[in-house]
Amino acid sequence: MSFRAVCKADVVKSVIDSLSTLVDEAKFQVAPEGLEVLAVDAAHVAMIDLSLSKAAFKNFEADEMELGIDIDKLSDAVRLAGADDEVEIVLEDEGLLRLEIGNLTRRMSLVDTSGMTDPKIPDLELPAMIKMPGAELDRGIKAAEGISDHVALHATAGGFELSAEGDMDSVNLNLEKDTLLEHRASEEVRSLFSLDYFSNMVKVAKDAGTVQLRLGNDYPVRLGFEFADGEGEVTYLLAPRIESA
Amino acid sequence: MAEADVIAGPDPEDACCFVREHAGNRLLQLVGGCTIDYQGRAKSQLASGERLILLKPDGTLLVHSDEGVKPVNWQPPGTTTTADVRELDGDTRLIVTVERSSPDEIVTMAFDRVTMACAFDIEDWEDLELLGTEEDIQQLLRLHPDLVEEGFEPYDMELDRRRGPMDLYGHDVHGTRTVVEVKRRTAGIEEATQLARYVERERDKHEEVRGLLAAPDVSETAHKYLRDKDLEFCELDLDRLMPKVPQLHATQETLGDFG
Numbered sequence: 001m002s003f004r005a006v007c008k009a010d011v012v013k014s015v016i017d018s019l020s021t022l023v024d025e026a027k028f029q030v031a032p033e034g035l036e037v038l039a040v041d042a043a044h045v046a047m048i049d050l051s052l053s054k055a056a057f058k059n060f061e062a063d064e065m066e067l068g069i070d071i072d073k074l075s076d077a078v079r080l081a082g083a084d085d086e087v088e089i090v091l092e093d094e095g096l097l098r099l100e101i102g103n104l105t106r107r108m109s110l111v112d113t114s115g116m117t118d119p120k121i122p123d124l125e126l127p128a129m130i131k132m133p134g135a136e137l138d139r140g141i142k143a144a145e146g147i148s149d150h151v152a153l154h155a156t157a158g159g160f161e162l163s164a165e166g167d168m169d170s171v172n173l174n175l176e177k178d179t180l181l182e183h184r185a186s187e188e189v190r191s192l193f194s195l196d197y198f199s200n201m202v203k204v205a206k207d208a209g210t211v212q213l214r215l216g217n218d219y220p221v222r223l224g225f226e227f228a229d230g231e232g233e234v235t236y237l238l239a240p241r242i243e244s245a
Numbered sequence: 246m247a248e249a250d251v252i253a254g255p256d257p258e259d260a261c262c263f264v265r266e267h268a269g270n271r272l273l274q275l276v277g278g279c280t281i282d283y284q285g286r287a288k289s290q291l292a293s294g295e296r297l298i299l300l301k302p303d304g305t306l307l308v309h310s311d312e313g314v315k316p317v318n319w320q321p322p323g324t325t326t327t328a329d330v331r332e333l334d335g336d337t338r339l340i341v342t343v344e345r346s347s348p349d350e351i352v353t354m355a356f357d358r359v360t361m362a363c364a365f366d367i368e369d370w371e372d373l374e375l376l377g378t379e380e381d382i383q384q385l386l387r388l389h390p391d392l393v394e395e396g397f398e399p400y401d402m403e404l405d406r407r408r409g410p411m412d413l414y415g416h417d418v419h420g421t422r423t424v425v426e427v428k429r430r431t432a433g434i435e436e437a438t439q440l441a442r443y444v445e446r447e448r449d450k451h452e453e454v455r456g457l458l459a460a461p462d463v464s465e466t467a468h469k470y471l472r473d474k475d476l477e478f479c480e481l482d483l484d485r486l487m488p489k490v491p492q493l494h495a496t497q498e499t500l501g502d503f504g
Contacts, residue, residue, distance in 0.1 A: 043499065045498075045500065046500070047500055122504045124503060149388075194497060220498075237500060239502065239503065242498055
C-alpha cells in the first residue's frame with residue numbers, strides 16, 4: 001500500500017481549514033484519482049464533503065486506502081510553511097505519515113479509522129439555488145456578528161437576503177437577482193441557522209470567487225465552493241434551527 | 246402551566262391585600278364564610294355560609310355553595326372588583342364588591358372568615374405563544390441585559406444556585422451588585438416583597454445592593470412599596486421583547502432529522 005503526494009502548502013492549508021471547522025480528525029478516502037473526506041461534527045449538526053483531484057498535486061501516486069489523519073497535527077506540521085512552499089506527504093510503513101517541507105521533516109502517526117463512521121449525506125430537496133462571490137457572503141456574515149446568534153437565509157423570486165435580528169438592532173444583506181452570479185428560486189424559502197456554525201463555513205469560503213448556496217424551507221443549507229484552482233471542492237451541509245413558536 | 250399563590254386562613258387585612266393584588270390580573274379563588282348581598286334588577290340576600298368564590302381576570306364572578314351545579318350568584322365579564330376592610334358587628338371583615346353598569350348591579354360579599362385565598366395564572370396556550378413564559382423573558386434578558394438597564398451585567402447563574410427565586414443577579418454599570426426580579430405580567434406586592442427580602446439578605450453581606458423589579462407594569466401599591474424600600478421598578482417593553490422569543494425556542498436540528 002503506497003501513498004505519495006506532492007503539492008503546494010496552500011492546498012494542504014485549504015484542506016485543513018475546511019475540515020477543522022467541524023472535526024479534529026478525519027478519514028481520508030484515497031484512490032489513484034484523488035482523495036475524498038466525508039465528516040460530520042460531534043453534534044451531528046454539520047457535515048463536510050471534501051474532494052481533491054490528483055490534478056491539484058504536482059505528484060500523486062496512491063493505492064486505494066483509508067488514512068486516518070489528525071487535523072490538528074497536520075495543521076501544526078504545515079504551520080511554518082509558506083503558501084507556495086512544496087509539501088511532500090508519504091505513507092511510511094503502516095500507520096506513519098511523513099511530511100517534508102523544505103529541510104523540515106515531520107512524522108506523525110495515523111489515527112485508527114475503525115472507530116470512524118461513514119456519514120451518510122442526506123438526500124435533500126433544496127429548491128433554491130444562489131451563487132455569489134464568497135466575499136459578499138462574508139460581508140453579510142461579518143455584519144451579522146454581534147447582532148445575533150442566528151442568521152436567516154431567505155430566497156425569493158426577487159433575490160436573496162441574509163438577515164440577523166438582535167434585541168435592538170437588526171442587519172439585512174439584500175442581494176437582488178441581477179446582482180447575483182446565479183439565482184433560482186421558484187418558491188420562497190427561508191431557514192434559520194446558528195451564526196457560529198455558518199460563519200465558520202463562510203470564513204473558509206470567503207476567498208472563493210463563487211459560493212453556491214442551496215436552500216429550502218426550514219431545511220439544511222448546502223454551501224459549496226471550489227479551491228486549488230478548481231481541482232478541489234468543498235460542500236458543507238448545515239442543519240437549521242427551527243422556530244417552534 | 247399554572248402557578249398559584251395561596252394563603253390559608255388570612256386575617257381580613259391580608260385577604261384584602263391579596264384580592265386587591267390579584268383581582269383583574271389572575272384567576273382568584275376565595276373560600277370562606279360570607280353573606281352575599283345583591284342589588285340590581287332585583288335584590289337578594291344570602292345568609293352567611295361557606296362559599297367558593299371564583300373571580301376571573303375578565304371580571305366574571307361565580308359564587309358556589311357546596312351543593313348543586315349552578316352558582317348561587319354570578320356576574321358576567323366586565324365587572325369591577327373592590328376589596329375593603331370594614332368594622333361590622335364589632336368584627337373586622339373583608340368586604341369584596343363586584344359591580345357593573347347597564348344594568349347597574351352590585352354584589353357585596355362580607356366575609357366573617359376567609360378560609361383560603363388562591364390566585365392562579367392559567368395561561369391560554371395561545372397566550373403562552375404570544376407572550377412567552379417567564380423563563381423565556383429571563384433567558385432573553387440574560388442574553389440581552391441592556392434591556393434591563395444599560396450596562397447591566399448578569400453573573401453566570403451556574404455559580405449561584407442558591408439564588409432561589411431571584412431571577413437575575415449581576416452588577417450595574419457602576420459595578421454595584423444588582424438583583425433583578427422578572428415578571429411577565431403586572432408586578433404586584435408579592436413580587437415587590439420577595440425582591441425586598443432578597444435585597445435585605447444581600448445588604449447584610451454587601452455594602453451597596455440595588456434591587457430592580459422588571460415587569461411590563463407595576464401596581465400602585467407595589468410601586469409605592471418599592472420606593473419605600475429603596476428599590477426600583479424597571480419597565481419591560483414586552484411588545485419589543487416578545488418577537489425575540491420564538492428565536493429562543495429555535496431548536497437546533499441535526500442532519501439526522503432530515504434523513
